[in-house]
Amino acid sequence: MLDSHHEMKRMKRSPVALACAALLCSSAVLAKEVPTSIDDVAQPGGTLPGNPEIAFVQVATGFLDPVNVANAGDGSGRIFVVERAGRIQIVGADGTVNDEPFLDLTSINPLGSDVQTGFVEQGLYSVAFHPNFADNGHFYVHYASLPFNGDGMIVRFTVDPESPDVVDADRANGTAKVIMRIEQPWYNHNGGQIEFGPDGMLYIGSGDGGWEGDPYEAGQDLSTLLAKILRIDVDTEDDRVPYTIPADNPFADASSERLMSLFGITEEQFSKIKTRSRPEIWSYGVRNPYEFSFDQKTGDMFIADVGQNHWEEVIFEKAGNGGMNYGWPRMEASFCHPMTGDPAESDCAVVGTLPVAQYPHTEPYPGAPEDASGGCSIQGFGVVNYGGMEGVYMVGDWCSGRVFGVGHDGERWQLQDMMQTTMQFTAGGYDEDGMVMVVNANNFYLADQGPDTNPPGALWRIMSAGDVPEGAVVADSVQ
Amino acid sequence: MSKFLYLLPICTMLVVPVVQAAGAAESANQEASPEPAASQYLHALTNKPLDMNMRPDQTLTSAVLEFHETGENPYSGDAERIAAGKKLYAKQCQACHLKDGKGRIGPDLTDDAWTRERTDTEKGRFEVVYGGGAGAMQAFGLRMDQDEILQVLAFIETFRQ
Numbered sequence: 001m002l003d004s005h006h007e008m009k010r011m012k013r014s015p016v017a018l019a020c021a022a023l024l025c026s027s028a029v030l031a032k033e034v035p036t037s038i039d040d041v042a043q044p045g046g047t048l049p050g051n052p053e054i055a056f057v058q059v060a061t062g063f064l065d066p067v068n069v070a071n072a073g074d075g076s077g078r079i080f081v082v083e084r085a086g087r088i089q090i091v092g093a094d095g096t097v098n099d100e101p102f103l104d105l106t107s108i109n110p111l112g113s114d115v116q117t118g119f120v121e122q123g124l125y126s127v128a129f130h131p132n133f134a135d136n137g138h139f140y141v142h143y144a145s146l147p148f149n150g151d152g153m154i155v156r157f158t159v160d161p162e163s164p165d166v167v168d169a170d171r172a173n174g175t176a177k178v179i180m181r182i183e184q185p186w187y188n189h190n191g192g193q194i195e196f197g198p199d200g201m202l203y204i205g206s207g208d209g210g211w212e213g214d215p216y217e218a219g220q221d222l223s224t225l226l227a228k229i230l231r232i233d234v235d236t237e238d239d240r241v242p243y244t245i246p247a248d249n250p251f252a253d254a255s256s257e258r259l260m261s262l263f264g265i266t267e268e269q270f271s272k273i274k275t276r277s278r279p280e281i282w283s284y285g286v287r288n289p290y291e292f293s294f295d296q297k298t299g300d301m302f303i304a305d306v307g308q309n310h311w312e313e314v315i316f317e318k319a320g321n322g323g324m325n326y327g328w329p330r331m332e333a334s335f336c337h338p339m340t341g342d343p344a345e346s347d348c349a350v351v352g353t354l355p356v357a358q359y360p361h362t363e364p365y366p367g368a369p370e371d372a373s374g375g376c377s378i379q380g381f382g383v384v385n386y387g388g389m390e391g392v393y394m395v396g397d398w399c400s401g402r403v404f405g406v407g408h409d410g411e412r413w414q415l416q417d418m419m420q421t422t423m424q425f426t427a428g429g430y431d432e433d434g435m436v437m438v439v440n441a442n443n444f445y446l447a448d449q450g451p452d453t454n455p456p457g458a459l460w461r462i463m464s465a466g467d468v469p470e471g472a473v474v475a476d477s478v479q
Numbered sequence: 480m481s482k483f484l485y486l487l488p489i490c491t492m493l494v495v496p497v498v499q500a501a502g503a504a505e506s507a508n509q510e511a512s513p514e515p516a517a518s519q520y521l522h523a524l525t526n527k528p529l530d531m532n533m534r535p536d537q538t539l540t541s542a543v544l545e546f547h548e549t550g551e552n553p554y555s556g557d558a559e560r561i562a563a564g565k566k567l568y569a570k571q572c573q574a575c576h577l578k579d580g581k582g583r584i585g586p587d588l589t590d591d592a593w594t595r596e597r598t599d600t601e602k603g604r605f606e607v608v609y610g611g612g613a614g615a616m617q618a619f620g621l622r623m624d625q626d627e628i629l630q631v632l633a634f635i636e637t638f639r640q
Contacts, residue, residue: 361584362582362583362584362586363583370582370586370587372586372594375614376584376615397614398614398615399575399584399614399615400613400614400615401613401614401615402613402614420524420613421613421614422522422524422525422611422612422613422614423613423614424614424615424617425614442617442618442621444574444575444615444617445574445575446569446570446571446572446573446574447570447571447574447615447617447619447622449622455617455618455621455622476522476524476525476527478524478525
């Protein structure tokens, strides 16, 4: 951490050197570098290449607290909408919603639901389909377990080929394989997203465990799975083994037992011995990575890391670039945490890698003038590579209903304010054509009346405004 | 507040190609009138007419009917209704606007600065509570009867006194 801080300071002091380095590199190489200076972190007011305009085109409605969306990648065209209570609904390619859910975790346990939904941040978080789902029928869910008092359960189920649209209670119980249980000390900040990367590994967004301020200091603690992006290999030869550690995980061998050598070892070699680190860790220092997405064209990863009192942030990670420290709880977006006043007047060391974009809450720092356009909780949708856009990560805010696009214009990162909607966004995903799908719900803290009694939400497809089909229902918005 | 003022002219000419076959008729393609009829309630963000029948089973009390007529809240200053409104506020509003109305996720309700154009009137405040604004400021007309919203508004009024 200290090293990276010194590195940053040095770079900040040498703009000429940086510019020379830029000239020496091709623009393709330079593109999409993560900012090394706070000045280069994109903020609202930017413009994406081509100044794109988008629309939310309605696909289906009537979902109860929808909180995620995915496709099976099996050519069926089905879209799977995750409902917080513990159900997964199938939307056909024509937009019709099946009567019977694909999976219903509220009914697999005769003693009651298997899903804890007592707090609005709890429930069934996400579903991910195995890259070879069409052949092996494996899919994975992540949810807050009621029997395990809210612990995050990652479980594999296997579809019966005779019943591709319904995994009933018997089938679910008969095929369930628990991959991982993440202990959750408090009911909030549970992360949620699980997704297979382009490398076939399962990535898991794990929150800091909750309360506020990261009481466990989990973000910087390599001995806990909390506040991390995890990466595991679920294709184990022995099915009794829940998962294995990919050999190229950054801490794959850091805690392995070994003989001790004291002499003839470099400091860099010593620094890689971390006897308490968890080998599942891919990156660390995230607060609540409830949503992340892979750019389906490049394999790069974007993380929508939910912030605390003042800032929301978008993290960018080049494909395969593990081992990064994203700063929490030393940093909140690109500012030091805890914020005690105007960050422009504070002098503190940057810890870890900066986000590429950030937007403020109503109060950007304690005592700041109120800005009614502020947000409170970033929800990532997916990376748009169509409609004139390339590599644009779309995000929306759970509280403000605003939509932002994050992209790189060849020189720097841009955060473009796409539109103000009326909606309360919860998550996004892709359809089989790589188009970005979004769900909105009507749940919140005190207003939450339970996942099955809140007013229903809907499923949307992000399209270029110019490509909206005639007759489509488009979400209300103002630019 | 100032952040949104520039949106207002755009709101009135919203490009919303909503042409859904059936149910969208209630709001589709309706131009917002610059001077809506007294009885017409509009969405605080989009200026589109609100569905005034979101909870079909509710009773439209005499207070609600009077409010529709006059735009004045009959429960204003009514201690009993204010107390009831306070309970509803604690359940539905307090998480964002805080117990003292000073706001956190939602805006400050204790001063005369309003985020939306029309919320400086009781009718406008009814519109934003009933039909929602944006994001977490949902359509609370789905969660509360109109009479209850008048109770909440009567309580919120006490923040400004």
